[in-house]
Amino acid sequence: MAVERAPVEQTQAEGRLPLEGIRVADLSWFGAGPICGQVLANFGAEVIRVESESHPDGLRSTQPVPPGKSGLNVSGYYNNFNASKLSFTLNLNHPKARDLALRLIAKSDVVLENYTPRVMEKWGLTDEAIFAANPRVILVHMPMQGSSGPHRDFLGFGGVLAPLSGFSYLAGFPHQKPVGLGTNYPDYVVNPGHAAVAVLAALHWRRRTGKGQRIEVSQLESTVSALGPYLMDYLANGRVAERTGNRHPAAAPHGAYPCAGDDRWCVIAVFTDAQWDALCDVMGRPAWCQDGRFATLLGRKAHEDELEARLAEWTRTKTAEEVMDLLQ
Amino acid sequence: MTAHQDAALGDVRVLDLTGPMGQYCTKLLADLGADVIRVEPPEGSPARRVGPFWHDEPDPNKSLSFFYFNTNKRSVTCNLVSRDGQALFRRLVPTADVVVSDLAPGELDRLGLAYHHLVELRPDIIVTSITGFGEWGVHAGYLAPDIVGVAMSGVMWLAGYPDAPPVQPPGTQGYVSASIQAAQGTLMALYHRDVTGQGQLVEVSMQEALSLSQETAMQFWDMQKVLRKRTGDEHRLPGIGTYACRDGYVFSMVGVPGFGAPWSVLCDWMAEEGMAEDLTEPAYQELFANLNMRELTRLAADPAALQERLALFRHVDEVLERFFLSKGKQELYEEGQARRLLIGPVNSPKDLAENKQLNARGYFVDVPHPELGTDVRYPGSPYRLSETPWRVRRRPPLLGEHNLEVYHGELGIPKEELATLAAAGAV
Numbered sequence: 001m002a003v004e005r006a007p008v009e010q011t012q013a014e015g016r017l018p019l020e021g022i023r024v025a026d027l028s029w030f031g032a033g034p035i036c037g038q039v040l041a042n043f044g045a046e047v048i049r050v051e052s053e054s055h056p057d058g059l060r061s062t063q064p065v066p067p068g069k070s071g072l073n074v075s076g077y078y079n080n081f082n083a084s085k086l087s088f089t090l091n092l093n094h095p096k097a098r099d100l101a102l103r104l105i106a107k108s109d110v111v112l113e114n115y116t117p118r119v120m121e122k123w124g125l126t127d128e129a130i131f132a133a134n135p136r137v138i139l140v141h142m143p144m145q146g147s148s149g150p151h152r153d154f155l156g157f158g159g160v161l162a163p164l165s166g167f168s169y170l171a172g173f174p175h176q177k178p179v180g181l182g183t184n185y186p187d188y189v190v191n192p193g194h195a196a197v198a199v200l201a202a203l204h205w206r207r208r209t210g211k212g213q214r215i216e217v218s219q220l221e222s223t224v225s226a227l228g229p230y231l232m233d234y235l236a237n238g239r240v241a242e243r244t245g246n247r248h249p250a251a252a253p254h255g256a257y258p259c260a261g262d263d264r265w266c267v268i269a270v271f272t273d274a275q276w277d278a279l280c281d282v283m284g285r286p287a288w289c290q291d292g293r294f295a296t297l298l299g300r301k302a303h304e305d306e307l308e309a310r311l312a313e314w315t316r317t318k319t320a321e322e323v324m325d326l327l328q
Numbered sequence: 329m330t331a332h333q334d335a336a337l338g339d340v341r342v343l344d345l346t347g348p349m350g351q352y353c354t355k356l357l358a359d360l361g362a363d364v365i366r367v368e369p370p371e372g373s374p375a376r377r378v379g380p381f382w383h384d385e386p387d388p389n390k391s392l393s394f395f396y397f398n399t400n401k402r403s404v405t406c407n408l409v410s411r412d413g414q415a416l417f418r419r420l421v422p423t424a425d426v427v428v429s430d431l432a433p434g435e436l437d438r439l440g441l442a443y444h445h446l447v448e449l450r451p452d453i454i455v456t457s458i459t460g461f462g463e464w465g466v467h468a469g470y471l472a473p474d475i476v477g478v479a480m481s482g483v484m485w486l487a488g489y490p491d492a493p494p495v496q497p498p499g500t501q502g503y504v505s506a507s508i509q510a511a512q513g514t515l516m517a518l519y520h521r522d523v524t525g526q527g528q529l530v531e532v533s534m535q536e537a538l539s540l541s542q543e544t545a546m547q548f549w550d551m552q553k554v555l556r557k558r559t560g561d562e563h564r565l566p567g568i569g570t571y572a573c574r575d576g577y578v579f580s581m582v583g584v585p586g587f588g589a590p591w592s593v594l595c596d597w598m599a600e601e602g603m604a605e606d607l608t609e610p611a612y613q614e615l616f617a618n619l620n621m622r623e624l625t626r627l628a629a630d631p632a633a634l635q636e637r638l639a640l641f642r643h644v645d646e647v648l649e650r651f652f653l654s655k656g657k658q659e660l661y662e663e664g665q666a667r668r669l670l671i672g673p674v675n676s677p678k679d680l681a682e683n684k685q686l687n688a689r690g691y692f693v694d695v696p697h698p699e700l701g702t703d704v705r706y707p708g709s710p711y712r713l714s715e716t717p718w719r720v721r722r723r724p725p726l727l728g729e730h731n732l733e734v735y736h737g738e739l740g741i742p743k744e745e746l747a748t749l750a751a752a753g754a755v
Contacts, residue, residue, distance in 0.1 A: 018520035035540065043516050058586065064544055066551045076547025081540075151685035154665045155588050160672035163579040168570070169676045170498035172488060178577055178674050179561050179570050181497055182486035183543040193508035194710040200515035201336035201360045205716055207522045208339065213715040221691055224680055225710035227499045228396035233380040234677040235692070235705040236392055241677055246475065246496045249379060254475065256484065256493040263557070265494055267479040328470045 017044025022203065025050060025108040026085065027101075027125075029057040031187030032219060033114035033142050034081050036195040040110070041084035048108075049087040050101065092123045101125060102133040110199055114142035114219075117152055127214060136212040138202045142195055146218035156219075161186050165223035170230060173245040186223040194222045252300035253279075253307055257315040259323060266320040268311065268327065276300070282326050283314050335361020336716035340518065342426040343367055343417075344401060345408075347374045348500065349474075349534065350430030350458040351397040352507030357426070357514065358400035359709060359718055365424075365734060366403045367417060370753060372727045382700060388727055395704065395724045399695070403725035404734050405755050408439050412754035417441060419739055421449040425521075426514055430458040430506075433468045443529040452527040454517045458510045462533035472534060477502030481538035482545055489560030505541065506534040565619070566644040567591060570674070571652045577674035578657050580648075583619045589668035591616040594648075597667055603651045607644060615640055695720050731755060 144156035246255035460472020488495035567582035657673035664671035709718035
């Protein structure tokens with residue numbers, strides 16, 4: 001069902017972006033830090049990337065790049081996550097660089113960085129130095145493991161974070177090795193998103209009180225926070241959740257089913273009796289649908305392997321889009 | 329307001345019309361100090377029926393999922409389908425800064441509670457609407473449980489093995505991402521209101537909210553017409569991939585230039601443990617010394633040399649598999665990190681509950697639940713704010729726990745009137 005846009009719902013804002021007037025000194029690199037910066041930039045903040053020519057952001061030299069292009073400015077990976085920003089180069093290992101960085105920080109509302117804790121200390125950009133330069137600044141650290149604790153100096157990045165945080169253990173089918181989600185999943189919404197939420201709340205508070213503050217987003221803690229109920233189940237019930245593929249405790253069928261074509265799939269989720277009846281109707285009420293074993297959710301859960309095999313026989317005869325449109 | 333000065337959102341009130349899709353948004357706001365009032369149907373939000381449950385006892389006040397996503401919120405009941413319920417909700421609106429809803433598109437309008445209705449009651453109101461595909465457009469009316477959101481967003485396409493179905497991320501990540509983006513949008517609108525005095529409608533589509541999580545899939549298609557696919561258990565080079573160990577699995581990323589210590593460091597460790605086998609021989613040492621981009625590019629252009637190298641790679645991987653199988657995942661992690669090797673344990677929820685780093689930093693918090701006669705341990709905050717610290721001020725609300733406090737105490741509705749509304753099924 002298509003829904004026309006109701007003109008009355010247009011914003012009152014008349015084109016002003018919400019973060020206009022906010023300046024961000026973005027000292028971060030790779031995934032989660034720059035993406036947080038981009039969120040702020042796309043909504044009006046002036047975000048200034050501070051990068052070293054001798055150690056440019058690794059995403060600048062990561063695929064994909066357009067055919068025939070090369071260099072540090074053409075990576076689709078980098079560019080997709082750094083739109084709307086300004087950039088200047090600064091070699092923070094140079095003795096005079098610290099003063100320039102602090103002069104930028106003095107004129108900024110937010111400072112963003114995601115190095116391991118010892119790097120900022122090495123550059124002399126300690127919390128004390130930054131707040132001395134600008135007491136009203138919102139200083140955001142996004143270290144992998146936090147700035148304290150026995151693992152604070154551990155190396156890490158998105159690829160190791162998914163296994164470390166529990167995502168890999170819980171994703172996939174029980175008979176397969178836990179290989180995760182095929183991407184550096186926490187880098188894209190979970191960690192930059194949490195960081196942006198914290199920054200925006202701190203900006204609101206600063207407007208009320210005049211005070212800046214220090215924000216620390218331990219990427220491990222942030223990512224684990226996206227899996228809260230699994231932790232609760234262990235902490236309260238002692239249960240270690242296992243991989244269940246695409247299944248759901250309160251729905252059957254619930255999964256991805258093969259469709260016509262090469263590697264085409266459609267997800268189907270049936271939560272209610274009415275949805276089950278509708279699915280049977282769309283399939284033309286084949287005989288197996290009338291089997292009493294499939295009439296109830298408990299029955300469908302008890303015979304889920306067979307249910308899924310039968311359903312897949314039907315989905316294979318249709319394209320994924322046909323299945324979607326018929327069932328929706 | 330001094331009581332609220334140490335909470336970032338201590339001056340903000342939110343009316344919360346969310347179920348499973350949007351409740352993490354309002355948790356984030358509540359945990360940052362907002363007064364979030366969950367407005368639930370008299371039978372309770374569907375979120376209260378989501379397991380797992382405390383001691384596996386299904387009960388609307390014992391859902392651990394509900395617990396996690398509803399810290400620091402209050403709860404009132406209000407039947408928005410009834411006219412009395414709608415009138416009651418409208419009395420709450422002038423006291424609120426924000427309304428967050430994950431009702432289906434058009435539903436708020438049908439109830440007379442859409443943005444254009446609420447702005448009449450509070451001109452600077454912010455209304456955040458979280459839906460599967462947005463409030464309008466060709467798919468707006470489609471049902472969107474989490475698995476449909478992650479499938480339609482392209483995230484599922486990338487997850488899993490090439491010869492098996494795409495895999496849903498664990499823990500309703502479509503809902504989580506939509507909620508995080510909705511909290512961002514709500515706070516941007518709040519900041520805009522701080523500056524201009526204007527409220528607005530914030531619209532979040534779960535499908536759009538997940539878009540960034542496709543990593544580079546869209547750009548590979550745009551730039552090269554290359555379709556990224558599920559890679560499963562691919563080991564392109566020895567030392568990169570998921571390996572079995574004594575008590576589970578580790579993910580190893582050793583030998584990628586620029587990412588931690590090189591292969592020679594891993595080989596030295598294996599030799600110290602007497603498990604390097606023949607990898608200390610010159611042929612392998614030379615191989616490790618040349619694991620760089622230039623060499624890999626050269627091999628890609630020279631099929632014969634590549635075949636020769638692949639045989640060596642396979643042998644290295646087999647020796648490495650034997651080494652990993654001799655050790656536990658935490659041991660490989662901590663000893664590996666001591667040598668700057670990127671090896672991560674595939675942690676289970678139990679491993680995380682026992683994780684040294686999380687515990688040393690006090691990540692988990694014990695929240696008193698008097699009704700259960702005990703404390704319940706919760707995962708903590710995704711971030712730490714120095715001046716406005718995260719804390720659990722109140723445990724998740726029992727269903728309708730704050731009806732009297734809010735309706736009578738704050739709105740001044742006489743108790744007799746509330747009794748009538750309750751009898752009519754409106755609260």
